[in-house]
Amino acid sequence: MPEQISTPSYQVYTKGIDYPRSKQEVISYVREHNAPDDVIRVMEEMQDQQFTSASDLAVAFGEAKDRLEGRR
Numbered sequence: 001m002p003e004q005i006s007t008p009s010y011q012v013y014t015k016g017i018d019y020p021r022s023k024q025e026v027i028s029y030v031r032e033h034n035a036p037d038d039v040i041r042v043m044e045e046m047q048d049q050q051f052t053s054a055s056d057l058a059v060a061f062g063e064a065k066d067r068l069e070g071r072r
Helices: 007-014 023-032 037-045 054-068
Strands: none
Touching: 007 023, 007 037, 007 054, 023 037, 037 054
């Protein structure tokens, strides 16, 4: 995975999203907002849960990114 995908970088594609949202709803939203494949790949790795805030999503995104990069 390219190093330029930082945890804050996905926020460009989630701007304006309303919560709560399921994992699949978040992925659909970012696809509709032209997120790159690397962002979608990380989101697909997130735990299947209901996100109630941007901070919930940030934590899940960071954990999934770490797993994909082999840090966890």
